[in-house]
Amino acid sequence: MAGQPLGLICAIPNEIQHFGQAFQLGSEKSVAGFSFLIGKLEGVETVLVEAGMGKVNAAVVTTLLMEHFNCRAILFSGVAGGLDQGLGVGDVVIGSKLIQHDYGMVVDEQLTTYQPGHLPIHLPTSTLGYDVAPALIERVMTALVDFELPEISAAAAGGLARTPVITSGVILTGDQFIGCTTARDRLCAVLGGLAVEMEGAAIAQVAERYRVPCLIVRSLSDLAGEESTIDFMQFLEETAGGAALVLRRIISLI
Structure with missing residues (x-):
């Protein structure tokens, strides 16, 4: 593990800019159209990359981080x-379990979520989601x-400024x-679920294949209701910084 960097993914420019x-940039490498920034974050060797949104982008970039940079964690x-x-x-949520909520089987207009790669009629399993090591x-x-x-x-904050909560x-x-x-x-x-997004469990699925740890840190930009599109655009810049600050605080522990 000595000498292996961490892989750090963001989906969009508003997240990575924080x-x-x-981030002390040393060099840059382009692979499959993605720009990988090689340097240090809080003194830790890190490869930083903007993946774009969605599970496929996240899975591709995670694979590239493992295959081209031999990252020890994502x-x-x-x-x-x-x-x-x-x-x-x-508020900030650190994922202790990641679940792909949009994978499964639809019966009577209802989706039952299953572990990716499994259905009750093919390779059934009682497993659901990807657990992060409790010790981590x-x-x-x-x-x-x-x-x-x-x-x-x-x-x-809906009326009164407040200090965000950090939880797991x-x-x-889901896409x-x-x-x-x-x-x-x-x-x-x-x-x-405490939070919902478009990349985390896909990263966790690839990380499990490579047998490396992963950690997903998310700030809440909206509350997933009818006003979410407005709130997301209005509060994206302010809230994305919270996840970055938390990650910088804990990166030396990974």
């Missing part, structure tokens, strides 16, 4: 929609106990932007 001058920093209504815009989550959350993020503005739990992944309270509430109730 690493700014904190990290993601970015935004997500909030599913648990106990959380608010700006405990180590990370312990390091964040006294870490305080900057206040979220009153506009983003289930993050759901859908959730802007529907009915879908949001179902995903939270059925799959126990």
Whole structure:
């Protein structure tokens, strides 16, 4: 493991820009149309890349990080929609389990989610999702106990500026932007998701194949309801920075 870098993925420019001058660029390499920035983040050898949105982009870039850069772990920093209504815009969720919510079987107009590659009629399994090592989550959350993020503005917080919460739990992944309270509430109730996004569980699936750890850090840019498209655009810049700050705090522990 000595000498192997970490791979750090963001989906969009609004997420990757928050690493700014904190990332010390050494060199750059282009592979399959993706630009991989090779350098150091908080003194840790890191390969930073903007993948684009969606599960396929995330899986391709994760594979390239392993095959071309021999990364020892894969990290993601970015935004997500909030599913648990106990959380608010700006709060940060660190994924302890990643589930692809849009893979499964539709019967009577309802989707039952299954583990990718499995269905009850073909290679059935009771496994659902990709678990992050509990020891890693405990180590990370312990390091964040006294870490305080900057206040979220009153506009983003729904009236009063507040300090974001940092928590861990289930993050759901699918190639859908959730802007529907009915879908949001179902995903939270059925799959126990705290947040929903478009890349994390695909990264986790590839990382499991390569037998390397992964860690997904997400700031909530919206609450996955009917106002989500407006909130996402309005609060994206402000909230994406929270995930980057958390990741910078814990990167030396990975």
